[in-house]
Amino acid sequence: MSESRVFHLKTPLRDEDVEQLKLGDIVYLSGTVFTARDEAHAKILELIEKGEPLPMDFRGLALYHCGPVVRKKNGEYEIVAAGPTTSMRMESVEAEFIEKTGVKMVIGKGGMGPKTAEAMKKYKAVYATFTGGAAVLAAAAVKRVKNVYWLEELGIPEAVWVLEVEEFGPLVVTIDTTGRNYYDEKLTAAREKAEKEIIPRLLEEKIP
Amino acid sequence: MTLTYSQLEDFFYNLILTGATRMPLDVYNALKKAHDEEENPVAKKQFEAILKNIDLAARMTRPICQDTGTPYFFIEVGEDFPLKTKIKQAAESALAKLTKQGYLRPNSVDPFYFKNPGDNTGRYIPWYHFEIVEGDKLDVWYLAKGGGSEAPSTLVMSTPLKGFENLKKTVVSTIAKYGAMPCPPVIVGVAVAAGADIALTLAKKTLLWDTMARNPDPKLAKLEEALLKAVNELEIGPHGFGGKTTALNVHVDYAYRHPATFAIAVVTGCWATRKSHGVIDSTGEWEIVSKHYEPEEG
Numbered sequence: 334m335s336e337s338r339v340f341h342l343k344t345p346l347r348d349e350d351v352e353q354l355k356l357g358d359i360v361y362l363s364g365t366v367f368t369a370r371d372e373a374h375a376k377i378l379e380l381i382e383k384g385e386p387l388p389m390d391f392r393g394l395a396l397y398h399c400g401p402v403v404r405k406k407n408g409e410y411e412i413v414a415a416g417p418t419t420s421m422r423m424e425s426v427e428a429e430f431i432e433k434t435g436v437k438m439v440i441g442k443g444g445m446g447p448k449t450a451e452a453m454k455k456y457k458a459v460y461a462t463f464t465g466g467a468a469v470l471a472a473a474a475v476k477r478v479k480n481v482y483w484l485e486e487l488g489i490p491e492a493v494w495v496l497e498v499e500e501f502g503p504l505v506v507t508i509d510t511t512g513r514n515y516y517d518e519k520l521t522a523a524r525e526k527a528e529k530e531i532i533p534r535l536l537e538e539k540i541p
Numbered sequence: 542m543t544l545t546y547s548q549l550e551d552f553f554y555n556l557i558l559t560g561a562t563r564m565p566l567d568v569y570n571a572l573k574k575a576h577d578e579e580e581n582p583v584a585k586k587q588f589e590a591i592l593k594n595i596d597l598a599a600r601m602t603r604p605i606c607q608d609t610g611t612p613y614f615f616i617e618v619g620e621d622f623p624l625k626t627k628i629k630q631a632a633e634s635a636l637a638k639l640t641k642q643g644y645l646r647p648n649s650v651d652p653f654y655f656k657n658p659g660d661n662t663g664r665y666i667p668w669y670h671f672e673i674v675e676g677d678k679l680d681v682w683y684l685a686k687g688g689g690s691e692a693p694s695t696l697v698m699s700t701p702l703k704g705f706e707n708l709k710k711t712v713v714s715t716i717a718k719y720g721a722m723p724c725p726p727v728i729v730g731v732a733v734a735a736g737a738d739i740a741l742t743l744a745k746k747t748l749l750w751d752t753m754a755r756n757p758d759p760k761l762a763k764l765e766e767a768l769l770k771a772v773n774e775l776e777i778g779p780h781g782f783g784g785k786t787t788a789l790n791v792h793v794d795y796a797y798r799h800p801a802t803f804a805i806a807v808v809t810g811c812w813a814t815r816k817s818h819g820v821i822d823s824t825g826e827w828e829i830v831s832k833h834y835e836p837e838e839g
Contacts, residue, residue, distance in 0.1 A: 413644075419692065443689070464587050469598045503590065523775045530774075538767055
């Protein structure tokens with residue numbers, strides 16, 4: 334990836350907000366972000382399946398693949414560390430999640446697969462990457478915890494934390510609304526290079 | 542003065558807190574070097590975020606990553622160390638305390654009953670390796686092993702004739718397969734052994750080695766260099782954004798193998814490979830002996 338364009342966006346995100354974003358663009362996001370990992374995805378989809386009400390309206394918001402470190406300070410929750418978790422674990426359910434909740438941005442790390450990219454094209458959403466492990470930097474963008482759902486049932490990492498964020502980023506767009514998938518392209522190239530060039534050469538070297 | 546239980550718990554508390562909040566200096570220096578040498582602008586931006594995050598974590602005494610990992614302890618117990626039977630208790634109550642105080646995320650989950658005890662302990666957690674040595678000291682390495690970088694762990698039970706061929710293929714294809722998932726730039730640990738479990742344990746233990754170090758055995762050093770070069774040619778780079786550094790280093794260790802086996806293990810440590818090393822003696826004197834990142838004044 335080379336030079337990037339920079340966008341400052343606010344939730345709720347509209348189709349046109351995300352449609353302008355292309356692979357490699359950098360976003361700083363303000364507004365409402367909610368966390369959901371494996372268990373929360375299953376929980377929310379189960380409620381929708383059963384036709385039961387959701388605790389909040391997710392339309393136009395950003396879903397963050399994150400299990401934060403949280404502590405209570407003066408009776409309020411404080412996000413101590415909140416970097417992204419590996420998004421691929423949610424690949425099997427993300428397309429349905431995007432369709433049924435109406436989220437416009439998914440934030441995580443490591444990239445997502447073709448099913449998610451297809452859903453992003455169809456329902457107009459983007460996937461953006463935050464630097465994995467940069468947890469204190471991410472927490473610094475969280476202004477306050479607006480709400481938390483299923484804390485008792487799912488525990489701190491898996492609960493849904495609703496966060497007010499300011500200038501959360503840099504988020505690098507890695508799946509856009511045309512369905513282009515940066516990681517897919519990058520990794521396919523890396524795997525091909527490994528098979529065709531790197532491994533054959535390494536095998537020829539008389540080491541050890 | 543004889544060592545008291547509360548001194549032992551204090552020692553573990555400080556060892557774990559240091560590991561969670563202060564980047565090991567060897568890993569930091571490797572990241573700083575990779576940052577300085579990087580020319581790809583998006584990759585460089587990732588390194589900037591990484592270095593800034595390490596600095597903020599140290600200044601604020603916060604966990605470097607929200608995934609504070611699975612706790613591993615590699616322990617050498619001196620035969621004259623007094624509180625041998627209290628070591629686990631002290632380690633576990635320090636973990637519980639740090640979790641309650643919000644320095645560690647409660648990461649231990651019962652796989653069958655989905656229960657999270659909320660204190661980073663549970664059946665076989667933390668995971669311990671014990672060795673008995675001479676003397677009156679307790680020597681402890683703490684490793685906080687992130688979940689994302691555990692995913693690429695690969696075991697190949699090769700035939701001996703194909704051993705080195707499979708080793709080379711496995712290292713390169715594993716890193717290519719998992720791409721950005723284990724939070725590169727990674728540290729790659731490789732081991733060859735008789736048994737599957739021996740290979741995996743030795744590969745993981747190499748994450749405790751000095752990140753920049755080259756193997757003292759010249760044959761293994763050459764192999765490490767060739768593997769490192771090959772992995773970096775994948776150009777996955779920090780978080781998959783390309784550039785020169787996909788791996789900070791490759792370490793290779795081995796145990797003698799069985800005539801019929803050639804177990805190959807490959808593990809990865811994320812860029813935030815967190816480890817700390819401390820020693821406490823029979824009088825209660827203790828010290829964190831590993832070096833960690835210190836923020837500059839101001």
